[in-house]
Amino acid sequence: MRKKPDISLFDWRVTGPALKAALAKLDPRVMAKNPVMFVTEVVAALSTLLFLRDLVIGGETVAVTGQIAAWLWFTVYFANFAEAMAEGRGKARADTLRATQSETPAKKLASLGAETHEVVSSRALKPGDLVLVRVGDIVPADGEILEGIASVDESAITGESAPVIREAGGDRSAVTGGTRVVSDWIKVKVTSKPGESFLDRMIAMVEGAERQKTPNEIALNILLAGMTIIFLIVVVTLEPFVMYSGAVVSVVFLVALLVTLIPTTIGGLLSAIGIAGMDRLVKSNVIAKSGRAVEAAGDVDVLLLDKTGTITFGARMADAFETLPGVSAKEMAEAALLASLADETPEGRSIVDFARKHIGRTLDGTDLVAGSIPFSANTRVSGADLTDGTSLRKGAADAILAWCGLIATPELRAIVEGIAKSGGTPLLVARDRRVLGVIHLKDIVKPGIRDRFAELRRMGVRTVMITGDNPLTAAAIAAEAGVDDFLAEATPEKKLELIRKEQALGKLVAMCGDGSNDAPALAQADVGVAMNTGTPAAKEAGNLIDLDSDPTKLIEIVLVGKQLLISRGSLTTFSVANDVAKYFAILPALFVTAYPALDALNVMRLGSPGSAILSAVIFNALIIIALIPLALRGVRYQPATAASLLRRNLLVYGLGGLIVPFIGIKAIDMIVNAAGIV
């Protein structure tokens, strides 16, 4: 799988516009969507007014008030900047996409059999219109091929430069607007409305324009709003308590306390985390139709994977040579090699490779072959006649036996049945009408897939292999690949039934598919990944679309979904834990006039009440900037059990969140005092 080149974290093409966009986001109508930052902005405005009043009437603390007001604005601005950065990265990606989306002429056909076409703008196409796309043309809209076959360059969307074959009928019939036909021609029925094409959807998603909040994000937002209200109560009631205690506390200081207590760190970074998560998906060439699907991916309990193409290479390959008595291994290998030299099928090539490895030296052998016998449906055998007059044949057991005019010996029957039982395919090799032995063809499990399944198991995801094979074969491959379970002799109905059964147990099921017959299962699954090469029905039914059409991508999607939640949870914990240190900075400063002995709480020994409060506010603003890279990249995630993940993240973000601000605020206070700005 090829990934699109990433945009570096602080690319000036992104940073520059983001600095400007962050300013525009200060509009209160925009801010109101984020309760935490909205409160911060209101409070920043209030302290600015207080600063102006102090300027006019000449208050004592005018310098501190001014600086606090400024840093409160910075806090809001930094949060906006984080969001603008995330959006900017998406926009940069969208611009590349948009370049391919420009208006193109389309050859519109009146009917499928029409001889002539009319040239119209691609923007004028409606669903149901028929268009002809010839070599060199850009596909004008998303559609389904009704007639013809063509190779299509989809690099504009997938980044993959090798053209792919698209043809009418079957599961490879979808074409995407913006791709280019590089050979032959196709007639396409348009399936998307103008402005709602695949590309449009992709652009909208990476730009975050249509970003809907995910369920967990909504829940977290509620919690953050609740905490904001609680701290609002804490701060508002503090003034009466201080009055009771016979002291006066300046409103600006209370305001500073409020902003440092409410969860501005996570509140400011929340939407950036969400946008960046989507961006990570797009980067791995997956389009999510909704944010909910991405989050659900993180929750998946059961992963249904098609055997062919996902777990195995799909093509059968030579795995062993079984010889009959009286035949040497070398003899058998050479015969198999020569019989397959002209066989260009994957099986044939795998036999050649395996034989060469087996013989241990390179035997070219092409000079020995006089004529090759291609596979014919009539005889169902293939092979070669050699220059010395020897004839070599290979094929299914009954076909070879028929060619030899023999019946199977008990030894041969044992070998053939043994291979079949283990899930392999036996291929007999004969020389001059004498059977030499059997080639064991086998569906080979992809290397490394076992480890991925082990990884998934650690994350608590159960893998189920779906295959049309008989249960025996399926069990053999399942054991080899290390999946937890399998569904043999699968039909679309059986698949659907399995999904429903798992869901009834309260489990979340993910699957991928491409054929039209996958559509019901894709729709039923909680996370359905449709292959981009698949039929429009499948693509409509899935809630994620993989542009690379790589079924193992599911695993990656699960990781992205989890990382998204972990980033939010960890930063929330960090944000809340920070409050402890802020209390120890600000409360002594606020109360020391009422009860001088409360200076004992000033454990950081901060310089003065003014510098203490200012330092806490500055820390609170700077921490947002410091965490932007983390929010955009996502918290490091390695598959592990939930218990060990929780332990690690609690240590790093919980304990870290307790300690870091003590150090940070003290350091800032030292600088503030050294600079003498309060």
Added chain:
Amino acid sequence: MAPDILQFILYAAVLTALAWPLGLYLARVYEGGRNWLTPVLAPVERGFYALAGIRPDQTQHWTRYALSVLAFSLGSWAVLYAILRLQHLLPFNPQGFGPLSPDLSFNTAVSFTTNTNWQAYGGETTMSYFSQMAGLTVQNFVSAGVGMAVCAAIIRGFFAREQKALGNFWVDLTRSVLYVLLPLSIVLTLFLVWQGVPQNLMAYVSATTVEGAQQSISQGPAASQIAVKQLGTNGGGFWNANSAVPYENPTPLSNLAEMVSILLVPAAFCFMFGRMVKDMRQGVAIFAAMGILFLGAFALTYVSEVPGNPAFASLPVDQSAGNMEGKEVRFGVGNSALWATATTAASNGSVNSMHDSFMPLGALAPMLLMQVGEVVFGGVGSGFYGMLSFVVLTVFLAGLMVGRTPEYLGKKIEAREVKLAVVAFLVMPVGVLGFGALAAVLPMSLSSLQDAGPHGLSEILYAYSSATGNNGSAFAGFGANVPYHNTMQGIAMLLGRFVYIVPMLAVAGSLAAKKSAPPSSGTFPTHGPLFVTLLVAVILILGGLTFFPALALGPIAEHVSMLAGKTF
């Protein structure tokens, strides 16, 4: 010191040993199964249902359950209010007490129907025997029963699968009183009578003391009320000085039994939960979290009381027994600190010493226990469902941190549950800080304070923490019986009771309707030490962050000023 620690260990051991089997028994009671009291009580139970026209097999949706709770509480309040206002016209009033004022009646009726048992009055100087028995003691049973019933319903929501109903409130209430509170109270009453607590309907006795002074010795049906006051986390004493009075608490044995009774039922709910969700480890985890917080609070109080008051250091005062102001010599620092911790951990509120006279930090621990929402064991039933609101929040945070939609016992915790838990979390800040702030500046409130400076603020904070937490214990110096406080405290008690009950029932209703997913290695375990630690941390940090500024101006300011030698 060593005897105190031994006594604490003995206390914890007795409590755990009794709470575990009681929890299993409770599970049987609320699951409707047979138990060893069924042969005796089932006919009585059926009789009640027949009389009231209740169909016990008819289950209720959470909204209906909540409406039943509210309707019952409102009815209870109205009856109690009427009794108190009409006390002079009702029988069993040998001392001829007059009616209570409207605001005091409102306050007292709310107090007893919300299981708070805040007493703005002195029992022996205000209440007739009829008011005590037919009014207050009845509420001691049924208001406790309401909390237990609600908790049983909420627990059902946590393990039900795709169901609409949470149970039947009237059945749960009847069973709470009939199968749990009554039998336990009878046992404890007999025990207390044996230890010397009066149980009669006689007029007060006049006596001439050795110095020749006249003394009126009050008595009455005390033992029965004391038993349920302890067992039902009520706390409203028969006498004003509560269990510091020798008649309420005559011996070391009665003291131990009463202290165990405070936490017995709330602790049993943990084990009942474990049994009902069919995973005892879940119940043990919550019990452990409560236990850790309890131990911490006790340690803070105890360590603060033992050295005595540094302000007396230069005076010829023997402080070898610790800070003995406001404490019974019979109990000393150890038993007083333990009782104070238990009574504020559970929302009981009975006292055997005067918390007002504790050292500043010694009083801080009880105050904080109330302010976190009475979830460290807490009220019967109410403490456990309060704790579940923190569990929901902890699970939510932990769930995000492991990259899964948070789950508890296989149920997804989503926006709706978080929203409802947040509503419940707002109660304590509003009741303690909001109402407390008003009380700290309004002149009509400030006249109730006995002390100036930070201790006065502590009195306010303590009173409103107690009311909102439905605890009922008080700083003795705070003169609560004025119209302003009677009214505001009454509102705080209502908030603390029903703004927890309704959202938590809604959470349970919402969870009950959900599917339950089996755990996998991707779901983090909610029974291990890690979860217990996190739960404790969430309670401390959330509670601490909310109340630390106010506490800094109250007990903490008092403490640091005391160390600096400053008095107010």
